[in-house]
Amino acid sequence: MLQFARSTFFREVEEDIPEIPQHKFNFVEYDQLSSRVDINDILSDVIGRLISIKGVEESNVGNRVVKRRNLTIQNIREESLGITLWGEIGQNFDENAVQQMSEPVIIAFTAMATKQYLGGLYVASTSATSFYFEPTIAESEKIKRRFSHSIQGIDFITPSTEKPTTLEEQKTMNRLMIAELRCLDPYQNQDQKFTTKATITQIDAQQGWFYNACPRCYRRVRQSGTSWWCDTHAYLTTIPISWYKINARIEDSTGGINIVMLGKTVQSLVNKACSILTIQEGYTDPNIIPPLIDQLKGMSKIFLIQFRPRGAFIDATIVKTFDDDESQMLLPAPPVQSPKHIPQPLTSLDPQTPLPETKKGVKKQLFITESTTEEIQSSPQQHPSSTEIQTSFADPSKKRKESRSDEKGKKIRHG
Incomplete structure (x- = not known):
């Protein structure tokens, strides 16, 4: 921000000065993005030719349903990078205008956050993100020359109709x-x-x-x-x-x-x-x-x-x-x-x-179901009493002695 005070004065520059560029970027190579995963205070600018555009879809973020659009760009070494544009910036991305452009279509994104999903890297938009088609910079010209004879067009992908799971x-x-x-x-x-x-x-x-x-x-x-x-x-x-x-x-x-x-x-x-x-x-x-x-x-x-x-x-x-x-x-x-x-x-x-x-x-x-438990509780007569349980666990040697005494009594009575 520039602040003008009472002591500020202006002087016209008469000598020749270099042309001030319309855009200024600080691009990051794709293979350098891994060191910035989930570091949200370090945002990245990326550039590449557009190779795919997917329609707007809905996604669950926390307890909210948010709209998003996925794209793919490719650098001069033919390495691909996924782009996710959240909310309004994704909805305002005009794919109809892209169809009217001559290929290859070069696009630059600024202030992107680096993320990872299922082992793969991608960059996602933030509140500070902007995108520029065909920026007049040297990097854009290099990519355009590299793919000027490419027969690969832009893949327009239909969005999924499945609702996101809550x-x-x-x-x-x-x-x-x-x-x-x-x-x-x-x-x-x-x-x-x-x-x-x-x-x-x-x-x-x-x-x-x-x-x-x-x-x-x-x-x-x-x-x-x-x-x-x-x-x-x-x-x-x-x-x-x-x-x-x-x-x-x-x-x-x-x-x-x-x-x-x-x-x-x-x-x-x-x-x-x-x-x-x-x-x-x-x-x-x-x-x-x-x-x-x-x-x-x-x-x-x-x-x-x-x-x-x-x-x-x-x-x-x-x-x-x-x-x-x-x-x-x-x-x-x-x-x-x-x-x-x-x-x-x-x-x-x-x-x-x-x-x-x-x-x-x-x-x-x-697992024992509730109905089974209720049947057991409502039918106590089907189960042994506490006396019977105690008897079933009596000393086995004592039971043998009682059995021999009964047999001896029988012999005496029949003698």
């Missing part, structure tokens, strides 16, 4: 107890997500709590001399990042199951990025659990679980967590009528482990 619907999606989860075939249920209400009881320190990851795909990288190798992106041009991977156990009143929690799922529970713990706070040993991570033990949540492949195995992976409105308690297991008929739970997700044929028997055996 928070309550997400929290109760395919709700199962842990005993039921363990009886599922993980190979046949990879496309499904399940929720369960449980408590974190153990954290496996032997398998580490973080690993060195590729900044672009978040896969584990290996050190090769002084460089780092990613199986997807070859040698890294930047240093790897620290990425949460916690092997833990969750339990409810029916049993427990081993799970894996990655990246942002863990960060949402501890409210701290993995790189802060490793770089700033010095927890560089993956086999020594920091106190902040150890405090997860005893935490009760509603867990959204998906079976995800890992080589020859499949992990029960926590995709998202929700706060539980009711306090969670690890209660003793309910009485079981016929234990021999309950399918044995899977002790491993090894593909060689035989899988049970059905999970229907679990509910029948693990």
